[in-house]
Amino acid sequence: MNQHYNKLDWKNIVRTAISSHWTVKLKADCEEKSTLKLLSKRNLNIGQTHNVWDTISSSVKDVRKAATKVRMLTGTYMLQTLKVKFNQAEIDPTCPICKLEAEDLQHLLTSCLAYRHIRKSHFQQIKEYVVSKIGNSVWTINFNNKMAITELLIDCQAWLKGTFSQMTK
Template sequence: MSVPKPTCLINAYMPTNAAQSLDEYKECLDIIFNIKSKYDQSHNIILCGDLNGTLISTRNNKHDISLKQFTSDNGLKPTRDIQSKPTYFHTDGKATSQQSAINGHWTNKLRLECEEKSTLQNLTISNLTIGVTHPVWATVSSSVSDIRKAITKSRMLTGTYLLQAHRHRFNQAEVDPICPNCRTENEDLCHVLTTCPLYVNTRIALYTPIKNFIVSIISASTWATHFSNREAICTLIVDCQSFANLNIIPNNPEILGKIENMSRIYCYEIHKKRLSAEI
């Protein structure tokens, strides 16, 4: 009487498809190979989990190629017709990995909740993605001074940088929304970053390089068409990604990173000037 082989279930959670992930991915495949080699003769081997790669023939990123080669070399075959019955789906309807499917779900939820927050009007919500660091932090160094600048920029970006216009909403009877430094209009973020005469010298020194850099890329006429009002300038300084999404600025990480670095300094220097005026 023959005794059926027990099952060896190898449940793997593989590295994501990041820039430097292939070596780590292959190391994990080596570990799986060692486990399989040890139990291959005595057990039925089942490989499962989130492999962050696919055997579907229509996709061939670096993980997919390694996974297909590994399964072919080791005689591992899918238990179902993966071409017609993929397991996980992204919100766009395409087959994907388990982790990508989960991240896609929470990304959609995050964006929907952000769209309901009026304080996030300066944030490019459509670019928010679970697992992807926002440029305000992705481009910052580890120095204390840079971290301070990024914190200030993040507060402006998320609507938590309190100004007179914000305080007025919470206490309309006692708080005047007018800018205490120039008394010309309400002190909101657009006023502080683009209009208040108290910061004119700071703006001349730091805004001009931002403008010149962008004009050198998109031309003066394109600049005049899209950046002729202060609301557009404010959006550019706080989160330039929205203009990249509209193809006004090239969606190039190096270009966007340079704009982010310059605008982070711009926001922080105006913040310091504002603090000194309050003392």
């Protein structure tokens, strides 16, 4: 009450307070949703678009790709295991393409034999890039399972400097 803010400062103070209130609420809500387990909550802020949207061009092709990624990120991408949750009796969770495993995100992104060739070329590039930043041994320790790889592909913000397990000497 003793401080006299000008209109602009006051607007900024109010905006910051509102954003931080809803950011806290958003993050708390996200933690409760199992569908959002792959979404990194670290950089989730009200008033800021997610990196998926910030890193694309405005071309139709990029927007379509980003929409698919966002569906994967938010657990709304229609996979057989998700369909089963809604229609238990009639749906088979098995991957309709390779017919070998249940089709979930991990299967689609890391295991499905049908996408092996596409995956090989793209994944190698991603792996080489990450290895160039963190080194081979840190890669081996952190990405020795398919869930960690899935997490890296879906939202790499979960993996920031300082979050990697290091080799104990």
